[in-house]
Amino acid sequence: MSQPIAADPSARLPRQIPYIIGNEACERFSFYGMRNILVQFLVSSVILAYLPEANREGAAKHVFHSFVIGVYFFPLLGGWLADRYFGKYNTVLWFSLIYCAGHACLAMFEASKTGFYTGLFLIALGSGGIKPLVVSFCGDQFNQSNKHLAKVVFDAFYWTINFGSFFASLLMPLFLRNFGPAIAFGIPGALMFIATLIFWLGRKQYVRVPPTRGEDPDSFANVSRTALFARRGGQGRPGLLVAAAGMATAVLVMLCFAIGPSFWPEKFDFVISACIALGLVILLGGIGVSMQLDRARGLHSDAAVDSVRAVLRILIVFALTTPFWAVFDQKASTWVLQGRTMAMPEGLWWWPGWLVKEAGQMQALNPLLIMLLIPFNNLVLYPLLRRIGIEPTPLRRMGTGIALAGVASIMAGLIQLNLDDGAQTSLAWQIAPYVVLTLGEVLLSATALEFAYSQASTSMKGVIMAFWYLAVTFGNLWVLLANVAQHHPSVVDGLAAAGYGQNAFFMFFFAGFAFLAAFGFAAYARTYPMQDNYRVA
Numbered sequence: 033m034s035q036p037i038a039a040d041p042s043a044r045l046p047r048q049i050p051y052i053i054g055n056e057a058c059e060r061f062s063f064y065g066m067r068n069i070l071v072q073f074l075v076s077s078v079i080l081a082y083l084p085e086a087n088r089e090g091a092a093k094h095v096f097h098s099f100v101i102g103v104y105f106f107p108l109l110g111g112w113l114a115d116r117y118f119g120k121y122n123t124v125l126w127f128s129l130i131y132c133a134g135h136a137c138l139a140m141f142e143a144s145k146t147g148f149y150t151g152l153f154l155i156a157l158g159s160g161g162i163k164p165l166v167v168s169f170c171g172d173q174f175n176q177s178n179k180h181l182a183k184v185v186f187d188a189f190y191w192t193i194n195f196g197s198f199f200a201s202l203l204m205p206l207f208l209r210n211f212g213p214a215i216a217f218g219i220p221g222a223l224m225f226i227a228t229l230i231f232w233l234g235r236k237q238y239v240r241v242p243p244t245r246g247e248d249p250d251s252f253a254n255v256s257r258t259a260l261f262a263r264r265g266g267q268g269r270p271g272l273l274v275a276a277a278g279m280a281t282a283v284l285v286m287l288c289f290a291i292g293p294s295f296w297p298e299k300f301d302f303v304i305s306a307c308i309a310l311g312l313v314i315l316l317g318g319i320g321v322s323m324q325l326d327r328a329r330g331l332h333s334d335a336a337v338d339s340v341r342a343v344l345r346i347l348i349v350f351a352l353t354t355p356f357w358a359v360f361d362q363k364a365s366t367w368v369l370q371g372r373t374m375a376m377p378e379g380l381w382w383w384p385g386w387l388v389k390e391a392g393q394m395q396a397l398n399p400l401l402i403m404l405l406i407p408f409n410n411l412v413l414y415p416l417l418r419r420i421g422i423e424p425t426p427l428r429r430m431g432t433g434i435a436l437a438g439v440a441s442i443m444a445g446l447i448q449l450n451l452d453d454g455a456q457t458s459l460a461w462q463i464a465p466y467v468v469l470t471l472g473e474v475l476l477s478a479t480a481l482e483f484a485y486s487q488a489s490t491s492m493k494g495v496i497m498a499f500w501y502l503a504v505t506f507g508n509l510w511v512l513l514a515n516v517a518q519h520h521p522s523v524v525d526g527l528a529a530a531g532y533g534q535n536a537f538f539m540f541f542f543a544g545f546a547f548l549a550a551f552g553f554a555a556y557a558r559t560y561p562m563q564d565n566y567r568v569a
């Protein structure tokens with residue numbers, strides 16, 4: 033048996049790594065630069081001028097969350113193309129060019145609904161397509177001799193993401209205000225072009241791992257297919273029937289969207305319908321596979337079958353995080369719209385009034401706080417909890433993160449009640465929910481990936497990443513569904529009778545939803561069978 037290669041203390045960072053880091057820095061500025069001004073542009077643009085003014089905020093939120101759904105759905109496509117056909121380098125390069133075209137559309141078609149929405153689709157496709165690949169492509173550049181340097185690079189990756197997000201969130205609202213949408217959307221486009229150029233310049237130095245072309249016999253899909261179709265003497269195939277019911281129901285949902293029967297909600301557009309259909313396939317398909325998974329033993333290795341079962345358990349964990357993402361992504365939609373109705377602070381010595389001129393700039397707090405809270409948690413909070421006898425396990429951190437999203441949404445709701453009462457409210461009050469929500473993100477997001485990687489075998493880690501991105505997709509689906517429901521005449525009349533504004537009710541509803549998910553998460557965590565699938569050194 034071959035012995036593992038010892039790490040070389042004198043090993044240097046691979047020469048191609050700066051190209052990947054530079055690409056990531058520019059791409060993240062590009063993405064957050066356009067994303068974080070999208071809602072504030074839409075509510076005052078000619079794109080939504082056909083709507084009554086009272087309906088534009090709801091429409092802007094719908095467009096934004098539909099866009100985010102696409103960003104976190106298309107990683108499935110990018111990962112599949114890279115794995116099956118083109119490899120990571122080619123897939124990243126080609127999707128980056130699509131990404132650049134999308135930015136160009138935003139900058140050029142600010143007054144064209146068709147052109148602007150085409151740009152959003154291309155950015156969602158491009159950004160989502162490269163999302164699961166850049167980090168893993170970076171990992172491909174290391175070998176056994178220099179793998180100890182990989183952690184330094186991945187730490188730099190995370191800081192790069194937040195560094196780019198911070199400056200994009202801080203500056204782009206000012207460019208939109210002072211120079212207009214063509215410049216404000218054009219600058220992120222220029223950064224994406226630079227990102228693509230930097231990535232291309234390193235082409236001769238990259239290590240390129242060839243695509244697997246779907247040849248793994250023990251892949252998640254192959255094991256699941258065997259479990260559903262395998263026969264066992266004297267027994268039926270109830271799991272196959274459940275999975276087939278999921279597919280049939282999904283097809284029925286899409287037919288309802290296409291035909292538009294009287295009972296089908298008029299505002300259930302393609303995005304909502306497709307997400308509901310996908311959710312049914314995953315839910316009922318997962319249940320069906322779980323019911324018959326042991327039938328795959330003997331046809332696949334026990335390790336492969338156990339890994340699929342681990343993925344199915346992790347799916348439940350990820351599903352319970354979706355209310356967190358429903359709250360989290362509203363900081364770029366509902367919270368920005370709330371901030372536009374608040375007063376800029378005056379007379380506060382600590383408030384950077386010389387710099388902060390727009391409510392959308394408050395989003396810069398999130399990446400800034402992440403850069404502060406991660407070392408604070410690791411160096412202060414977690415050791416303190418252990419000292420008083422509380423072990424901050426991954427499941428405890430994740431459950432707390434979901435609950436903190438509920439607390440942040442209550443804070444935002446209380447601010448909204450104050451605004452609805454006609455009181456002039458300082459924008460500085462939004463700092464509190466941003467701090468609480470960002471603490472929740474730090475506890476949940478990084479921990480969830482660490483947890484999932486420890487629970488799944490090496491061959492299943494790609495599947496885990498795909499389902500993790502889908503958790504964000506379904507979180508934003510909850511927002512779209514709630515946005516449709518809150519504009520239903522019966523809901524509008526009920527809120528008016530109770531004396532609640534729609535926005536305040538929206539925030540309190542999602543707070544309750546997050547608390548309910550946190551309670552369910554805690555209950556499931558008590559019975560979850562923890563595993564350790566880290567590789568042996």
